[in-house]
Amino acid sequence: MPLSVFAVVACGGQTDSAPVDISGQTVERETDRGAVLALACTGCHSEGGGAIVSLSDHDTSQLRAALLQYKSELDGTTVMHRLARGYTEADIDLVSAYLEQAEADR
Amino acid sequence: MTLSLNRRHILQSTLLGVSAFALPISAYAQTDARIVIIGGGFGGATTAMTLKKLLPNSSVTLIEVNALFTACPFSNLVIGGLRDVSAQSFSYDALEAAGIKLIFDVASDVDPTGKTVRVGLDTVVPYDKLILSPGVDLRFNALEGYDLDAAERLPHAWKAGPQTLLLQHRLQDVEDGEIVLMSVPPAPYRCPPGPYERASLIANYLKTQKPRSKLIVLDAKEQFSKMALFQEAWAEHYPDHLEWRGASNDGTVSRVDAETNTVYTDFESFQSTAINIIPPQKAGFIAERAGVTNSTGWCPIDPLSFESILQSDIHVIGDATIAAPMPKSAFSANLQGKVCAVAIARILAGLAPEPTILANTCYSYTTPDEAISIAGVYSNDNAGLSSIAGAGGVSPLGADKAVRNAEALQAAHWFETITSEAFG
Numbered sequence: 001m002p003l004s005v006f007a008v009v010a011c012g013g014q015t016d017s018a019p020v021d022i023s024g025q026t027v028e029r030e031t032d033r034g035a036v037l038a039l040a041c042t043g044c045h046s047e048g049g050g051a052i053v054s055l056s057d058h059d060t061s062q063l064r065a066a067l068l069q070y071k072s073e074l075d076g077t078t079v080m081h082r083l084a085r086g087y088t089e090a091d092i093d094l095v096s097a098y099l100e101q102a103e104a105d106r
Numbered sequence: 107m108t109l110s111l112n113r114r115h116i117l118q119s120t121l122l123g124v125s126a127f128a129l130p131i132s133a134y135a136q137t138d139a140r141i142v143i144i145g146g147g148f149g150g151a152t153t154a155m156t157l158k159k160l161l162p163n164s165s166v167t168l169i170e171v172n173a174l175f176t177a178c179p180f181s182n183l184v185i186g187g188l189r190d191v192s193a194q195s196f197s198y199d200a201l202e203a204a205g206i207k208l209i210f211d212v213a214s215d216v217d218p219t220g221k222t223v224r225v226g227l228d229t230v231v232p233y234d235k236l237i238l239s240p241g242v243d244l245r246f247n248a249l250e251g252y253d254l255d256a257a258e259r260l261p262h263a264w265k266a267g268p269q270t271l272l273l274q275h276r277l278q279d280v281e282d283g284e285i286v287l288m289s290v291p292p293a294p295y296r297c298p299p300g301p302y303e304r305a306s307l308i309a310n311y312l313k314t315q316k317p318r319s320k321l322i323v324l325d326a327k328e329q330f331s332k333m334a335l336f337q338e339a340w341a342e343h344y345p346d347h348l349e350w351r352g353a354s355n356d357g358t359v360s361r362v363d364a365e366t367n368t369v370y371t372d373f374e375s376f377q378s379t380a381i382n383i384i385p386p387q388k389a390g391f392i393a394e395r396a397g398v399t400n401s402t403g404w405c406p407i408d409p410l411s412f413e414s415i416l417q418s419d420i421h422v423i424g425d426a427t428i429a430a431p432m433p434k435s436a437f438s439a440n441l442q443g444k445v446c447a448v449a450i451a452r453i454l455a456g457l458a459p460e461p462t463i464l465a466n467t468c469y470s471y472t473t474p475d476e477a478i479s480i481a482g483v484y485s486n487d488n489a490g491l492s493s494i495a496g497a498g499g500v501s502p503l504g505a506d507k508a509v510r511n512a513e514a515l516q517a518a519h520w521f522e523t524i525t526s527e528a529f530g
Contacts, residue, residue, distance in 0.1 A: 024456050027160060027451045027452060027454075027457065028452075028455065031160070031448045031451060031452055031457075031460075033460065036460070036462045037462060037463055039441060039444040039445065039448070039462075040441055040465040042523075043440050043520070043524045043527060044467065044516075044520045044523055045523065046519070046522065050519050051515035051516045051518065051519040052519040052523070077502055077505055077509045077512075078512075078516075079467050079481045079513075079516070082481040082483075082497060082498050082499045083465055083467070083481050083483055083497065083498075084497075085494075085496050085498075086463060086465065086483025086484075086496075086498065087483070091463065
């Protein structure tokens with residue numbers, strides 16, 4: 001979900017300036033497969049980074065390459081190795097593209 | 107104050123209903139949907155925040171008994187004297203700022219037919235969609251002698267807050283040389299690796315503060331989460347301070363006597379100043395009132411939307427659900443909350459929920475600066491919730507200390523991030 005929507009709510013408190021969704025298209029965009037896959041990332045990865053890297057300063061190809069490397073390194077020691085093996089390359093493409101787009105929308 | 111808040115909420119809902127009357131049907135659904143969430147933990151708070159972001163014009167109300175949330179993850183560090191309890195405490199200010207209505211009171215009943223929640227004694231809150239994130243209730247008296255009063259002497263500390271500090275203080279009162287006891291129930295219960303992280307950190311406390319004392323863990327099970335990793339850490343760090351007894355080694359506690367600070371197994375009894383009884387559990391009581399529990403005491407759900415199988419328009423997330431192989435963890439509750447919010451937003455927008463991939467990660471500290479982890483990846487398609495083959499698993503056995511140190515730092519970062527996502 002684009003963070004621009006978050007910002008309106010977070011700053012405005014109430015919903016005067018928030019978009020009124022008449023068609024359901026906004027919800028459809030915010031809940032497509034890439035966006036929903038990315039929900040599993042945000043419980044650990046924060047904007048500021050630190051012991052767990054921030055995802056916000058990487059583009060789609062960097063994110064994709066990192067996830068594919070996690071998926072293929074069988075002797076990896078991090079939780080990301082064990083998690084990445086559960087995602088197809090198609091899903092890795094979708095979530096990588098979504099994360100870059102979410103950052104661009106911010 | 108609570109009453110006036112509740113009345114204002116109902117009034118606002120009514121006014122919104124009138125003003126939205128002239129809008130097209132889909133907009134009506136979006137702007138006037140009354141979404142009520144019961145339980146403001148990792149699941150409920152995250153669901154509220156996510157729904158308000160996806161549907162800025164909907165009415166989102168969170169009913170939670172405590173105005174301050176005390177987090178269970180990392181509370182074992184408090185018990186072990188390594189962390190201040192204030193670091194576990196979170197307010198709901200960010201939720202209020204996001205436009206979520208807060209009612210700090212007990213949700214005492216649900217009418218799934220009339221679609222209302224009773225709050226306290228006489229306040230009625232109507233809903234179009236209800237999300238229950240009630241966590242667990244302790245099954246008092248399931249273990250003979252262990253009731254609400256007994257818990258004041260033999261703390262469970264399985265809900266963070268005063269119980270956490272009570273157990274910490276009991277440990278501080280232990281005479282050097284005295285044994286300390288912990289009783290672990292059969293599965294399922296909140297936080298499968300939690301008792302063993304706690305055992306590690308209590309053993310660490312004894313090793314450093316009461317070196318002639320020892321913790322005996324009495325377990326109703328034969329195997330447990332991250333067992334080989336915990337046992338590796340215990341052999342290395344706590345050979346003289348931690349003894350684990352499984353069910354086949356007379357580990358099952360059959361009754362307790364809070365008056366004499368005694369726990370009984372089939373063949374032995376133990377007395378101690380510090381006894382931690384982790385009792386059997388079930389879904390929080392409001393789930394039973396709503397008619398969403400089955401004979402197990404837990405809540406069966408459709409994993410696509412987390413809607414109850416037993417009641418329509420009531421969704422259940424977090425520890426209260428039957429979501430195996432997903433464990434009852436803060437990570438699971440947080441992600442289930444987000445996926446449930448997405449499903450509800452789609453339903454209200456006239457779209458069908460779609461299958462996705464869910465995940466879980468749980469870190470456990472074995473020493474103050476070393477941790478181990480378990481991860482899982484799950485699909486929630488029509489076949490139900492299932493682990494994705496080849497994914498998930500635990501930290502490597504025999505790993506360098508650097509790997510354990512890195513996971514301890516990652517655990518701390520995870521806590522900061524997930525609490526920030528849930529509570530702002």
